[in-house]
Amino acid sequence: xxxxxxxxxxxxxxxxxxxxxxxxxxxxxxxxxxxxxxxxxxxxxxxxxxxxxxxxxxxxxxxxxxxxxxxxxxxxxxxxxxxxxxxxxxxxxxxxxxxxxxxxxxxxxxxxxxxxxxxxxxxxxxxxxxxxxxxxxxxxxxxxxxxxxxxxxxxxxxxxxxxxxxxxxxxxxxxxxxxxxxxxxxxxxxxxxxxxxxxxxxxxxxxxxxxxxxxxxxxxxxxxxxxxxxxxxxxxxxxxxxxxxxxxxxxxxxxxxxxxxxxxxxxxxxxxxxxxxxxxxxxxxxxxxxxxxxxxxxxxxxxxxxxxxxxxxxxxxxxxxxxxxxxxxxxxxxxxxxxxxxxxxxxxxxxxxxxxxxxxxxxx
Amino acid sequence: xxxxxxxxxxxxxxxxxxxxxxxxxxxxxxxxxxxxxxxxxxxxxxxxxxxxxxxxxxxxxxxxxxxxxxxxxxxxxxxxxxxxxxxxxxxxxxxxxxxxxxxxxxxxxxxxxxxxxxxxxxxxxxxxxxxxxxxxxxxxxxxxxxxxxxxxxxxxxxxxxxxxxxxxxxxxxxxxxxxxxxxxxxxxxxxxxxxxxxxxxxxxxxxxxxxxxxxxxxxxxxxxxxxxxxxxxxxxxxxxxxxxxxxxxxxxxxxxxxxxxxxxxxxxxxxxxxxxxxxxxxxxxxxxxxxxxxxxxxxxxxxxxxxxxxxxxxxxxxxxxxxxxxxxxxxxxxxxxxxxxxxxxxxxxxxxxxxxxxxxxxxxxxxxxxxxxxxxxx
Numbered sequence: 001x002x003x004x005x006x007x008x009x010x011x012x013x014x015x016x017x018x019x020x021x022x023x024x025x026x027x028x029x030x031x032x033x034x035x036x037x038x039x040x041x042x043x044x045x046x047x048x049x050x051x052x053x054x055x056x057x058x059x060x061x062x063x064x065x066x067x068x069x070x071x072x073x074x075x076x077x078x079x080x081x082x083x084x085x086x087x088x089x090x091x092x093x094x095x096x097x098x099x100x101x102x103x104x105x106x107x108x109x110x111x112x113x114x115x116x117x118x119x120x121x122x123x124x125x126x127x128x129x130x131x132x133x134x135x136x137x138x139x140x141x142x143x144x145x146x147x148x149x150x151x152x153x154x155x156x157x158x159x160x161x162x163x164x165x166x167x168x169x170x171x172x173x174x175x176x177x178x179x180x181x182x183x184x185x186x187x188x189x190x191x192x193x194x195x196x197x198x199x200x201x202x203x204x205x206x207x208x209x210x211x212x213x214x215x216x217x218x219x220x221x222x223x224x225x226x227x228x229x230x231x232x233x234x235x236x237x238x239x240x241x242x243x244x245x246x247x248x249x250x251x252x253x254x255x256x257x258x259x260x261x262x263x264x265x266x267x268x269x270x271x272x273x274x275x276x277x278x279x280x281x282x283x284x285x286x287x288x289x290x291x292x293x294x295x296x297x298x299x300x301x302x303x304x305x306x307x308x309x310x311x312x313x314x315x316x317x318x319x320x321x322x323x324x325x326x327x328x329x330x331x332x333x334x335x336x337x338x339x340x341x342x343x344x345x346x347x348x349x350x351x352x353x354x355x356x357x358x359x360x361x362x363x364x
Numbered sequence: 365x366x367x368x369x370x371x372x373x374x375x376x377x378x379x380x381x382x383x384x385x386x387x388x389x390x391x392x393x394x395x396x397x398x399x400x401x402x403x404x405x406x407x408x409x410x411x412x413x414x415x416x417x418x419x420x421x422x423x424x425x426x427x428x429x430x431x432x433x434x435x436x437x438x439x440x441x442x443x444x445x446x447x448x449x450x451x452x453x454x455x456x457x458x459x460x461x462x463x464x465x466x467x468x469x470x471x472x473x474x475x476x477x478x479x480x481x482x483x484x485x486x487x488x489x490x491x492x493x494x495x496x497x498x499x500x501x502x503x504x505x506x507x508x509x510x511x512x513x514x515x516x517x518x519x520x521x522x523x524x525x526x527x528x529x530x531x532x533x534x535x536x537x538x539x540x541x542x543x544x545x546x547x548x549x550x551x552x553x554x555x556x557x558x559x560x561x562x563x564x565x566x567x568x569x570x571x572x573x574x575x576x577x578x579x580x581x582x583x584x585x586x587x588x589x590x591x592x593x594x595x596x597x598x599x600x601x602x603x604x605x606x607x608x609x610x611x612x613x614x615x616x617x618x619x620x621x622x623x624x625x626x627x628x629x630x631x632x633x634x635x636x637x638x639x640x641x642x643x644x645x646x647x648x649x650x651x652x653x654x655x656x657x658x659x660x661x662x663x664x665x666x667x668x669x670x671x672x673x674x675x676x677x678x679x680x681x682x683x684x685x686x687x688x689x690x691x692x693x694x695x696x697x698x699x700x701x702x703x704x705x706x707x708x709x710x711x712x713x714x715x716x717x718x719x720x721x722x723x724x725x726x727x728x729x730x731x732x733x734x735x736x737x738x739x740x741x742x
Contacts, residue, residue: 226649228680260676265643271604287676298638298665302606 009090009167010048010309015293015361018275018309021350022051025058025093026318031076035083037322043087045354050084051170051215051253051311053094054160056109062155066109077163092168092215093160097153098199099176102140105129110142110152117142117149119178119187141178144199145186154206167212170253171203174217175232179239192238196220197245204247218254218274221246222263229261243270253277253311260287265295268306277311280338280345282352285312289353293360312353314346321347393671393739396653396687399728400429400631403436403458403471404696405448413461415700421465423732428462429548429593429631429689431472432538434487440533444487455541470546470593471538475531476577477554480518483507488520488530495520495527497556497565519556522577523564532584545590548631549581552595553610557617570616574598575623582625596630596652600641607639621648631655631689638665643673646684655689658716658723660730663690667731671738690731692724699724 010017021042026034042050058077059067084091101108101118105126111118119141131138142149161169173196180192187195204214221243224234233256234240248271254264255277267274276292278285289310296307314321320332325347329337338344399420404412420428434446436455462469479489479496483504489496497519509516520527539547551574558570565573582592599621602612611634612618626649632642633655645652654670656663666688673685692699698711703725707715716722 223647226680227647228678259678261678262640262643262673262676263647265640266647269601269605269641269644295640298640300606300637300639302604 012305015296015364016289016309016357017305018049018311019045019047019354019357020049020051020275020277020309020311021047022277022311022313023053023321024314024316024318025052025054025072025080027057027070028072028076029070030319030322031072031079033322034318035079037325038080038083038087038089041325042089045358047087047089047354049090049092049309049311051092051094051313052080052164053170055095056156058160058163060156060159062159063113063152065113066152066156068109074163081163081165090168091164091166092170093164093166094170094172095153095156095160096172097142097203098144098173098179098196099141100139100172100174101142102137107140111140114149114152117146117152119143119184120181122183123178136177138175138177141176143184143186144179144195144202145184145190150202150206153203157203157206158210161207161210161212168215168251169203169207169212170215171200172217173200174219174255176220176239177231177237179237193241193245196239197242200242200246200250204250213249213251215251215253217277218252218263218267221252221267227263229256229263233257233261243267248272251275251308255279255313256284256288257281258284260284260291262291264292264307268295268299268303271306273306273308275308275311277313278349278353279313279315280336280349282344282349285349285353286356289356289360293357310353310357312346312350314350316346325350393674393742394687394735395683396427396689397423397425397732397735398427398429398653398655398687398689399425400472400655400689400691401431401699402692402694402696403430403432403450404454405435406450406454407448408697409450409454409457411700412696413457415703416458416461416465416467419703420467423736425465425467425732427468427470427687427689429470429472430458430542431548431550433473434534436538436541438534438537440537441491441530443491444530444534446487452541459541459543468546469542469544470548471542471544472548472550473531473534473538474550474552475520475581476522476551476557476574477519478517478550478552479520480515485518489518492526492530495524495530497521497562498559500561501556514555516553516555519554521562521564522557522573522580523562523568528580528584531581535581535584536588539585539588539590546593546629547581547585547590548593549578550595551578552597552633554598554617555609555615557615571619571623574617575620578620578624578628582628591627591629592625593629593631596632596641596645599630599645605641607634607641611635611639621645626650629653629686633657633691634662634666635659636662638662638669640669642670642685646673646677646681649684651684651686653686653689655691656727656731657691657693658714658727660722660727663727663731664734667734667738671742688731688735690724690728692728694724703728 056066056068057071059071101111123135180187180195182188219233220235220239222234223240224231224236252267252272252274257279264274276288316336317332323330324333434444435449501513558565558573560566598613598617600612601618602609602614630645630650630652635657642652654666694711694714702711
């Protein structure tokens, strides 16, 4: 029953049920421009799903100390909500769970305020962050077995879902390198797949109580060594067996940027709905969209609903994306341009992918 | 510093490893250009040899899975010989033709399942009734499907203490006479497994029963430097994927995919849809071959899929997309008749009920034409 309820939000006869866009939530100063962008650019392309990467970019009431200094107010958020309602766009707010609790040399707000949640307190934040480094520090993680961590997380998850009026939440959970650390008194020695799966289940079950879905990035569920996909977009730390340990109604966001990997088939065959998430390589995103359409075309009735659609990701500042989109290669847009090709950008990919999706919808 | 060194060693290992694999894969889109057919009766051997020379060789078929079963005059267990079975001399004619044309022969004996056909037991259970997994199910006089016993084919009991002595003898003998470095064990469409009335098997996890038998046979072959190939359907969850209970499993065997050696070769057969299941096998670490039958349009799409998977794969994944294999599921002479334009009683059942132009021989032509186009366009 859960499945038909969930799927009913999208048209399973469509070429692409999910037509998604994933971007950082705007700053309060960039809010009106983003709201305009929703109407001008997302709505005409038929986008029906918006991942908003917010983390602590909201003035939380439950834990005010967690809010970014320049965070969105409730009134700000409601402007986005109103725009999305008008155009039938489902907002899925995101807070990074487990991993991504620091960025470069800076701790995130959760660990800054609750240092006791740190999975690796013995790893000190460097003054000058460089990658690679001898600690293997990409981002900090929280300890999923800390007895107090879920009280805080559930409060902010509930609050962000409430304010965005969301029936789904994105838990991030990508690129987790610190997990089950040998020095963590709670986690050491525990099967990392089980640690990861347990955290997915805990979050999933909490959301489920309020009829909300969990969406996550797919990389920890792929074996990076055996597939050659590597340790970013797949896992080198034994988490991949969690694919057989998590509820099947978690939606998998499978991101690959340089090759049109066929990994969504693997997720679909394991019983998950899966969306393919390109970034900044237009020719690849076009192939990925064609793949998704073809998988759906030839699938059994059981498999077809698993091939859920496409979500373009941006991985940059909200205003920077719009700068680039409208032809202004500002300082905040530049960093997102592919080092190998000036025409490989998230905004070019966005345009190319949605153009191709439109063609495929016409051809049907 | 330690970690950095580890990274360097790891990077070196990965580079070395992928170089090795790509060497194995070569430059070809289709490493395996396969053909799978019943072995000929002794009276048809010369005609089949001619077909090898004239039709397989010209299409650069490099792999011949030959469904032999008990169609050979076994010396170890003469009572297992089918009537009209091939002699050693017959086999050597086929071996010589294949050697000449660089075709690798992979002989097949059905293991576990397919121990009966229609209302007839095969030679193994006829001679060793004690190996029957379901002795309480009597062979019907008139076989019809479906039936209340859910009898598609009989199985042998993989836990019978004597069964492997017999099976390993005939496997070794067959591989020896065909000078084969790989053996195909069938193992498709096994419906009777871990039967509740079998004293040895009842209550055992069916995935484990299946995996143990696969691994046992694999290990036996490995000792003689031989590979195991098999049909892949028991490794797919037929309910969850909607693939059904023929080309996928309804009897809980699919979890065996995590329990068997990664060096076995999966022959993934789907006839009506271009299912993407080969990706699943490749991602699980196996070499996989897509096996069409009698639907030319679907086979062409499956061929294009295989080429595309190879094209965009990582160096690690690329060698696992192993190629294509045409299957026939008709007698040797029936296929050759059809190929040369004669549809008769002995091959008409291979024609698709929906379309007279959908036959194994038309599919064979269409698929190999497409394979050559794709190789040329590469």
